[in-house]
Each structure stands twice: as C-alpha cells, then as structure tokens.
Amino acid sequence: MSILIIAEHHNDGIATSVLSTVAAAKQITGDIHLLVAGTSCQTAAQAASQIEGVDKVLVAENAEFNNITAETLTNIVVANAADYSHILAAATTFGKNFLPRVGAKLDVQPISDIVGVESADTFKRPIYAGNAIATVQSSDAVKVITVRGTAFDAVQPTGGQAEVVSIAADGLVSDKSKFESQELTTSERPELTAARVIISGGRGMASGDNFVMLEEIADKLGAAVGASRAAVDAGFVPNDYQVGQTGKIVAPELYIAVGISGAIQHLAGMKDSKVIVAINKDEEAPIFQIADYGLVADLFKVLPELKEAL
Structure with missing residues (x-):
C-alpha cells in the first residue's frame, strides 16, 4: 500500500x-511518496526529500507548470494515480482547489478535512461547523483525502533521506483554463495558519482604521492578525x-479574540x-463559553493599556 501526497510549495521550499x-x-501506514510539480522546483524537491517519514519524492517539472492550474495538476495526479491506494493533500486553498477534481476523474468520493485516522479506510471529519x-x-479503491493540518502534529522537516525521481511531465497541460x-x-507578520500567536478582531472593532491597534499589539507579540467574517464582510480588513x-482554520498556542461575539462559524475555525x-463588553457573548480567560471590558480602553503593558 502506497500513499501519494501532493505537496504545496513555492519552488524554494515546502509549505x-x-x-x-x-x-x-x-x-x-504504507510507503509515503510526495509529488512536487512545477517549474524550477528542484530546491523544493530536495527540501521534500528531507522530510521525516517520506520514502520517495516524485518531481514533475515543466516550463509550462509555472503558476499551475487545478486542471493541469489534476492531469498530473491522475496520470500517476494507478500505483496508490491513497491520495492526500492539505485542506488548504491549494488542496481544496484541485482534489475534488481528482476524485471526479477517478470516479471516487473524496473525503474532506479529516481530523483523525481510524484505519486505512476509516477516517474522522468534522460536520455541523465542528459540533x-x-x-x-470508504470502500473506494483509491481514497482521495484532504487533511486538516491543525489536527495532526507536524513531522520534522529534516532527518529524512528520500529518493528523488523525475517523472514524465509532457502533454499534461490543460487547455480548459489559464493563469492570468x-x-x-505581503506582510512581515507570520502567516495565519502557521502563527504561534494570533490576535483577531470582530465587528466590535467598529472600523478598519481601528485594526491598527491590533496590528501594533501583534508586532509586539510577533503575532498574526486575524478577523471574524463579520469584520471582513464589513470591509474592515481583506478576506485573507x-x-x-x-x-482559515487555526490552532495557535495563544488566540486573542477582540470584539468577537463568537458565532459558531468563527468558533469552528x-x-x-x-x-x-x-475581550468583549458583552458578558453574554458566546466566545466566553470556550475562552480560557475572559475580560468583560471596552476594547477601546483595554487595547491601549495592553499595548502600554507590553
């Protein structure tokens, strides 16, 4: 039994x-192979070969794979799927973009966002917003799966000595879509899904200008800045x-929720x-039901004090 993981990368390293x-x-359990597809991706392939637990790295390199589309990546995966019992990718935008198409091409039912592995054919996944x-x-011959990264402790990025093998990469570019x-x-702060500390603001921030207060605290803590959907929909901050x-689904060591009531959709993430x-002035806010520490106070008084204390 062999497992194929489609690696998200940026040519110079692995996500x-x-x-x-x-x-x-x-x-x-089984041999673990990583597929690295792209243009000038040998550095990423070498990084992949050092990941703990990886047995082989497959490299599909082609000048036409720069800014690869979901359709082209699907063609590469399907062309190499015959030898694998499981095909996995992270449940990020990258994985969600192409893996459902892989399932359709292979005529199997994808299993999305797993948070646990019971056996080779049985998995756990959240439903009803994680409640x-x-x-x-699955009885499918090949299991097509996306993995929620926050549910599994990451392996070490070094220590492995996997074989690196080039595979055929010609004739696989799709003409159904193209990259424009x-x-x-760009930000000097950590990426949300990888940050150890996150400070997020909600509708209670009142405006996008007030997110500067969170950014100043984030810079002192080395934290990422997040937001609730209400804040994003109101135009306070960008979608990302x-x-x-x-x-984005996050699981940092410390999460500070400021002016966020705690809608079930936010809590799921x-x-x-x-x-x-x-931190919320409404003592009945649902966020307090899951918070380890809660402060019922006006955020516009608390944040300057917190900044000063730091």
Whole structure:
C-alpha cells in the first residue's frame, strides 16, 4: 500500500501544511511518496526529500507548470494515480482547489478535512461547523483525502533521506483554463495558519482604521492578525484575514479574540487553540463559553493599556 501526497510549495521550499499531511499519512501506514510539480522546483524537491517519514519524492517539472492550474495538476495526479491506494493533500486553498477534481476523474468520493485516522479506510471529519465528528468509511479503491493540518502534529522537516525521481511531465497541460495574474498580500507578520500567536478582531472593532491597534499589539507579540467574517464582510480588513469555517482554520498556542461575539462559524475555525483569551463588553457573548480567560471590558480602553503593558 502506497500513499501519494501532493505537496504545496513555492519552488524554494515546502509549505508547512505538508508536514501535518505526512503525519496523517504515517497513521494510515504504507510507503509515503510526495509529488512536487512545477517549474524550477528542484530546491523544493530536495527540501521534500528531507522530510521525516517520506520514502520517495516524485518531481514533475515543466516550463509550462509555472503558476499551475487545478486542471493541469489534476492531469498530473491522475496520470500517476494507478500505483496508490491513497491520495492526500492539505485542506488548504491549494488542496481544496484541485482534489475534488481528482476524485471526479477517478470516479471516487473524496473525503474532506479529516481530523483523525481510524484505519486505512476509516477516517474522522468534522460536520455541523465542528459540533459533531463523523466517522467515515470508504470502500473506494483509491481514497482521495484532504487533511486538516491543525489536527495532526507536524513531522520534522529534516532527518529524512528520500529518493528523488523525475517523472514524465509532457502533454499534461490543460487547455480548459489559464493563469492570468495574482495579487498577493505581503506582510512581515507570520502567516495565519502557521502563527504561534494570533490576535483577531470582530465587528466590535467598529472600523478598519481601528485594526491598527491590533496590528501594533501583534508586532509586539510577533503575532498574526486575524478577523471574524463579520469584520471582513464589513470591509474592515481583506478576506485573507478571515478565521472561521469559511476562512482559515487555526490552532495557535495563544488566540486573542477582540470584539468577537463568537458565532459558531468563527468558533469552528479557532476553538482548537491551546489558550483562548476573549475581550468583549458583552458578558453574554458566546466566545466566553470556550475562552480560557475572559475580560468583560471596552476594547477601546483595554487595547491601549495592553499595548502600554507590553
């Protein structure tokens, strides 16, 4: 039994979500192969070969794979799927973008966002915004799965000595879509899904200008800045700040929720945080039910005091 993991990378390295996906694959048991597809991705392939638990790295390199589309990546995966019992990717935007298409091409039912492995054919995944955990058993010949990274402790990025093998990469470019452009938000702060500390604001922040207070505290703590969907929908901050069921799933060591009432969709994205601190003037706010520490106070008085204390 062999497991194929599709690695998210940026040519010069492997995304941290891959490390958690490898951890999930190790619980399934079997040889673990990583597929690295792209242009000039040898550095990423070498980094992948050092990941603990990886047995082989497959490299699909082609000049036409720069800014690879979901359709083209699906073609690469399907062309190499015959030897694998499981095909995995992280439940990030990257994995969610192409893996359902892989399932359709292979005529199997994908299992999304798993948080536990019971056996080679049985997995646990959250439903009802994380309020219940479903145990799903699959009889498909190949299991197509996305993995929630926060549910598995990442393996070490070094210590492995996997074989690196080049595979055929010609004739796999799809003409169904093409890459036009992208606009990326750059920040010196940690990425939300990888941050040890996150401070998030909600509708209670009142305006986007007030998020400066959170950013100043985040800079002192080395934290990432997040937001609830209400804050994003109100235009306070960009979409990539959103934490929750329809945003990013996070599990930092410390999560500070400021002016966030605690809608179930937001809680689904951060309730696995190690320590949760809530600041809200409404003592009945649902966020206090899961918070380890709660402060009922006006955030516009508390945040300046917190900044001064830091």
